[in-house]
Amino acid sequence: MCLLLFIVNYSRNGCRAKLDKVVIPCPQHMPIASTTPVARARFRENLTLRRSRRVITATRAMSTSPKSPPAVVSTTTFAVANERDLLAACETFLPNGPFALSPTSGGVNNHVRYVDDAGGARRVVRLYNNGQETARVAFEHAALEATARVAKARNSGFRVPEALKSLKDGASTYVILPSGDAASVFELIPGALPKTRFAAQVGEATAELSACMVAAESEVRKKYPTSPTSVYRNIFGAFEKKGGSRAGFYEEANSNAGLDGVRPAVNRLLDYIRALETRLKEIELAGGLPTSLIHGDVHYDNALVDFETGKVTGIIDFEFASYDWVLMNCASGLSKYVGEKNPGPYVEDYIRGYARKANLTEAEIEALPDLVKLRVLETVVYFVARSAAKEDDISQLALRAENYAARVDWISANADFIRTTMRDALAANANA
Numbered sequence: 001m002c003l004l005l006f007i008v009n010y011s012r013n014g015c016r017a018k019l020d021k022v023v024i025p026c027p028q029h030m031p032i033a034s035t036t037p038v039a040r041a042r043f044r045e046n047l048t049l050r051r052s053r054r055v056i057t058a059t060r061a062m063s064t065s066p067k068s069p070p071a072v073v074s075t076t077t078f079a080v081a082n083e084r085d086l087l088a089a090c091e092t093f094l095p096n097g098p099f100a101l102s103p104t105s106g107g108v109n110n111h112v113r114y115v116d117d118a119g120g121a122r123r124v125v126r127l128y129n130n131g132q133e134t135a136r137v138a139f140e141h142a143a144l145e146a147t148a149r150v151a152k153a154r155n156s157g158f159r160v161p162e163a164l165k166s167l168k169d170g171a172s173t174y175v176i177l178p179s180g181d182a183a184s185v186f187e188l189i190p191g192a193l194p195k196t197r198f199a200a201q202v203g204e205a206t207a208e209l210s211a212c213m214v215a216a217e218s219e220v221r222k223k224y225p226t227s228p229t230s231v232y233r234n235i236f237g238a239f240e241k242k243g244g245s246r247a248g249f250y251e252e253a254n255s256n257a258g259l260d261g262v263r264p265a266v267n268r269l270l271d272y273i274r275a276l277e278t279r280l281k282e283i284e285l286a287g288g289l290p291t292s293l294i295h296g297d298v299h300y301d302n303a304l305v306d307f308e309t310g311k312v313t314g315i316i317d318f319e320f321a322s323y324d325w326v327l328m329n330c331a332s333g334l335s336k337y338v339g340e341k342n343p344g345p346y347v348e349d350y351i352r353g354y355a356r357k358a359n360l361t362e363a364e365i366e367a368l369p370d371l372v373k374l375r376v377l378e379t380v381v382y383f384v385a386r387s388a389a390k391e392d393d394i395s396q397l398a399l400r401a402e403n404y405a406a407r408v409d410w411i412s413a414n415a416d417f418i419r420t421t422m423r424d425a426l427a428a429n430a431n432a
Contacts, residue, residue, distance in 0.1 A: 191304025203353030
């Protein structure tokens, strides 16, 4: 018996965010993992934290104002994370059982838990919820291993996730469970999510990570000449991957009744996508932009910071790693800040930090506002694609449509500010 909690995140989520859920075993039905004194203590501690910190949402009344997007109260995205699968993954990579699982504050795309072994050592177990696209897991792990080696050699100052190797063969970093899903166990990286704090430090770490991944690209390409994740500039890639097309995307977005409550915002987003199609063609015709191995989703919810020192301790979640325009890493970071109430100071701090470790071409500077738009608008396509494929409810987009439209409105109105801030920051560092 278990308690299934649905937690609706009403904050300004970044791209590819989803409704979160937690499965908590009831005390009288705890799995065998809870039989040790250490595990029982962990369970009591975590149960108290859950009761005090989690918001349990079954239904939620929303304002009837046209400006209020409808609530997401259900989804078809999330299967219940099977505790036995998670424990089976732990047993594949960890020798010191039994194991106790507890929730993390992240992991919105996949099932992620802390795992404590019998000695009290804590790590992170991830059960991938990616449609059993094992090729993406293999590519991600290759990118992680190569990037980690470069980051260590460069003394980058932060860590990337380190996957443990299988006890059976001493080499495999993920296991395919009977369900067909992949799972891994990672070493724990200390730190906390900074959100809007330490924007300059997150920007600087993003540029340093980009440099590490550029240096790691050749090693990864030897094993994987192409990446299984579509490039951002193929803005309809997510829809095409699920059997759709450009025309199919616009038809679905225009006709889906689930978007009628936010139709003005959706129409603005569709107009922005059409305009961006033209702009992306112009960039390509002019020779494109520097391309390499990239993280693909690096931002303040995938960075860890030591709040006492302000230093970035880790960058996590390489699930969307691919070969793409290098500046998409910067654009991903900015795409989060432009969703805040007063984006300007965050954008400025982030860019100044990024410029400390970056060298951009003039073409990249000129394209930067468009790439930030691309990072937001690609997510619109992503949610429509998941709805059309019956993997998600369209309310996932309806919930976010007004915020996404407001982000792109702000980028459009402040494109010159973004470019000027980057040029000035790069020049200041060049003259320092």
